[in-house]
Amino acid sequence: MKPISYEKRLDIRLGVNIGCMILSMILFAIVLGSESLAFLQPMYTGSLVGLFFASLALFLRNKKLKKNPENMRKMELLETDERNVLILRVSYTIFTYVSIGILYISMLISGFFSQTVYYTLETLLCADLVIILFIRKVIGKMY
Amino acid sequence: METRIAELRRQHKLSQEELAKAVGVTRQTITSLEIGKYTASLILAYKIAHYFNLTIEDIFLFDEEEGL
16 A cells, blocks of 8 residues: 555545534534434534534644644654554454444343344444455455 | 664663654654564564664574464
8 A cells, every 4th residue: 555644644634624524513403403303412412512523623733733843743653653553453453342242242132122222233233244344355455 | 572672772872762763663662672572563673773784683583482
């Protein structure tokens, strides 16, 4: 894979940050205007406001980083340091397997109480496994 | 993996921070390499060897049993 410069990566992140802010505002407007979502409004409101402010904070941080080459170099070193990358990869792998384990146990337990929840979790588990296999295949072709 | 990084660093009167900066990693990575907790990638091993004007084998002491 061709590596891209850190500055270019920051530009992409800034774009994603702006995209997330716009998306959260659009979804927030839809939620406010929809009566069928009224019962979940507090949850939607909370998560969308959270998404907006998290994106805004990251946008400001990335913008500030771009203006200061010294800090940008430090951050690049932290993100590209091979030991840090390894730690991140191992953590994500463990997190993925633990999440699947929790999902599986939740599915088994939910079977005692609700068939709907059981089938929902079973579908999620199957989707997760299919996605993992797909990602493995794609990544395998890259290296 | 055992390495001679700490020894070479002392010979060249370098701090971990300085060496880290020269080879493009964090100070923590140099610490982990020195105490043998982390094994460097081929690229990093090459950069360190190149920095000290030595070969990779001169710095990284490969233990046959450890590699099995």
